[in-house]
Amino acid sequence: MTKIQVLDPETVNQIAAGEVVERPASVVKELLENAIDAGATSILIDVASDLAGITKIRVTDNGEGMTPEEAVLAFHPHATSKIRDIADLSAIKTLGFRGEALATIAAVAEVTLVTRPRGAAALAGARIVVRGGEVVEKSEVGAPEGTTVVVERLFYNTPARRKFLKSRNTELAHIYAVVENLALAHGDVAFRVVHNGKERMGTQRSGGLLNAVAGLYGADLARALISVEGRLPFLAIRGYVSRPSESRGNPSQVVISINGRSITSRQIAAAIREGYGTLLPKDRYPVAFIDISIETGLVDVNVHPTKREVRLSREPEILAAVTAAVAEALVGHDLARDVPAEPVQQQIVVPEPGPEPRPAVGEVEASYTARHRELALSDKQLRRTEGTGAENLLPAMEPVGQVAATYIVAEGADGTLYLVDQHAAHERVLYDQVTEQRDAGAGSQELIIPVVLSLPPKESAALRDAIPLLTGEGFVMEEFGRDTFAVRAVPAALGAVEDPETVRETIADFLAGESRTAPDRREAVTCIVACRGAVKAGARLTHDQQKRLLAQLARTKTPWTCPHGRPTVVAFDKRRLDGIFRRR
Ligand code: ADP
Numbered sequence: 005m006t007k008i009q010v011l012d013p014e015t016v017n018q019i020a021a022g023e024v025v026e027r028p029a030s031v032v033k034e035l036l037e038n039a040i041d042a043g044a045t046s047i048l049i050d051v052a053s054d055l056a057g058i059t060k061i062r063v064t065d066n067g068e069g070m071t072p073e074e075a076v077l078a079f080h081p082h083a084t085s086k087i088r089d090i091a092d093l094s095a096i097k098t099l100g101f102r103g104e105a106l107a108t109i110a111a112v113a114e115v116t117l118v119t120r121p122r123g124a125a126a127l128a129g130a131r132i133v134v135r136g137g138e139v140v141e142k143s144e145v146g147a148p149e150g151t152t153v154v155v156e157r158l159f160y161n162t163p164a165r166r167k168f169l170k171s172r173n174t175e176l177a178h179i180y181a182v183v184e185n186l187a188l189a190h191g192d193v194a195f196r197v198v199h200n201g202k203e204r205m206g207t208q209r210s211g212g213l214l215n216a217v218a219g220l221y222g223a224d225l226a227r228a229l230i231s232v233e234g235r236l237p238f239l240a241i242r243g244y245v246s247r248p249s250e251s252r253g254n255p256s257q258v259v260i261s262i263n264g265r266s267i268t269s270r271q272i273a274a275a276i277r278e279g280y281g282t283l284l285p286k287d288r289y290p291v292a293f294i295d296i297s298i299e300t301g302l303v304d305v306n307v308h309p310t311k312r313e314v315r316l317s318r319e320p321e322i323l324a325a326v327t328a329a330v331a332e333a334l335v336g337h338d339l340a341r342d343v344p345a346e347p348v349q350q351q352i353v354v355p356e357p358g359p360e361p362r363p364a365v366g367e368v369e370a371s372y373t374a375r376h377r378e379l380a381l382s383d384k385q386l387r388r389t390e391g392t393g394a395e396n397l398l399p400a401m402e403p404v405g406q407v408a409a410t411y412i413v414a415e416g417a418d419g420t421l422y423l424v425d426q427h428a429a430h431e432r433v434l435y436d437q438v439t440e441q442r443d444a445g446a447g448s449q450e451l452i453i454p455v456v457l458s459l460p461p462k463e464s465a466a467l468r469d470a471i472p473l474l475t476g477e478g479f480v481m482e483e484f485g486r487d488t489f490a491v492r493a494v495p496a497a498l499g500a501v502e503d504p505e506t507v508r509e510t511i512a513d514f515l516a517g518e519s520r521t522a523p524d525r526r527e528a529v530t531c532i533v534a535c536r537g538a539v540k541a542g543a544r545l546t547h548d549q550q551k552r553l554l555a556q557l558a559r560t561k562t563p564w565t566c567p568h569g570r571p572t573v574v575a576f577d578k579r580r581l582d583g584i585f586r587r588r
């Protein structure tokens with residue numbers, strides 16, 4: 005009696021069928037899945053190629069192996085040891101279950117399989133050669149425990165399929181990607197890839213996910229990752245995500261596995277990104293390695309022949325849990341510490357000696373009133389956001405001064421030097437407040453003097469269309485002449501600013517941006533209001549104003565970045581300063 009059985013036709017009919025072997029990487033995937041299912045802890049992938057393409061794939065594992073009878077059966081279509089009948093389909097714990105991979109591969113290539121069951125006598129191994137689906141050789145041999153499968157002359161009898169293969173390097177890249185994904189989903193298995201005799205990648209056994217990441221992408225990336233954990237009664241989320249500063253232009257580095265199966269899921273990738281909220285700019289994606297264990301009954305893997313897609317029961321709960329786990333991991337993490345070190349300026353600039361230019365009397369007067377107005381506006385803007393937030397999330401810091409009227413220089417208790425982008429910082433404060441008020445349904449604040457806008461026809465058409473949306477966000481406005489609008493009230497969060505220029509700029513931004521059509525227009529309006537209502541870059545601030553701004557920033561939920569994902573605070577700790585001055 006063997007473990008492997010041929011499935012009955014009824015069960016076969018229930019299985020999502022289709023081609024599984026479309027390129028060399030598909031062969032590698034199926035062989036690796038078999039090795040993992042066989043309980044291997046160490047897997048070697050040896051690939052050979054010539055200029056024309058991949059010539060040979062050999063996968064060796066130290067798994068449970070097969071008896072000679074099982075080895076022959078394994079090549080039968082629908083022969084599997086992993087499920088027995090339809091009922092088993094609803095709770096699959098293995099990566100394979102269709103019993104088709106070996107049969108399909110052997111139909112389009114020459115396959116040599118050498119295997120010996122764990123614990124069997126050393127000479128009880130079997131060697132089987134299958135070509136074009138026919139067993140052409142069968143012998144008993146001495147073999148190590150485990151299984152080796154060699155695939156050669158892939159697609160030799162299907163020229164059409166061969167024609168679709170891409171360059172050798174592209175096919176190799178696909179193979180590496182397959183190994184990477186499975187290695188990440190199985191941190192407890194050692195993977196080693198050799199190409200034409202050269203070691204190409206490797207992970208260690210029992211290293212866990214973080215070690216697999218270090219092995220595949222380097223220790224620097226692994227060190228910079230933040231650990232994520234989440235739990236519901238029926239699932240556990242584990243993994244690592246990058247700090248916002250380590251973002252990428254596309255989602256290719258969002259790696260997801262469910263119950264050890266490497267999968268693609270736009271929904272889960274989106275849920276991970278959602279956990280970053282405004283920590284990431286719209287067009288950036290994090291680096292993430294997320295592994296989810298779910299009760300097998302809730303995961304349907306029988307959706308697609310390549311098994312890269314799964315269907316989840318209770319998907320909304322699972323997605324929400326992923327988002328929450330990522331958000332929780334990021335909140336309270338000292339995200340500023342990791343701002344990449346800029347190359348240190350080695351130049352020393354000697355100031356030119358010369359007389360200080362002295363302004364004429366009239367200029368002093370004019371600049372005094374301008375400065376007064378500037379300070380008064382900043383004051384209004386800061387007063388607006390006074391007394392919000394609760395918990396203090398930033399280290400204590402005392403402002404020392406301002407650089408370029410844009411960056412606040414501050415000192416931390418431990419001698420850390422902080423640079424704070426004043427506009428970005430206040431934008432964060434205001435954004436949080438506007439969001440809160442918006443969600444609490446806070447309405448509008450009437451302007452004492454309505455702001456009048458005269459617009460070119462095209463823009464006024466756009467504004468006319470947008471009035472219902474803007475009204476929903478707390479603006480009250482009407483058209484009272486040809487292409488002329490009166491704004492009578494603004495969202496409460498913008499209200500106290502009462503600066504007509506700010507109101508005009510906010511509406512101009514709204515009309516100029518893609519926000520009118522963006523999927524989340526409310527969010528777009530909030531961002532604009534936050535940006536326009538915030539203390540400006542280039543505005544000189546008094547010591548007291550700087551202090552207030554830092555205090556307000558510290559009480560936001562995510563003080564380290566502005567709503568567009570740019571940093572608000574950059575820290576240079578004492579050690580780094582010492583390093584710059586070579587005191588160490
Ligand atoms: P599936 O993995 O869907 O069951 P396959 O055609 O990939 O179908 O494999 C058929 C059977 O051969 C498996 O169910 C398993 O019992 C056996 N098998 C395949 N590869 C290995 C291996 N590396 N080690 C041990 N058994 C294997």
Ligand code: MG
Nearest residue numbers: 037038100105
């Ligand atoms: Mg399989």
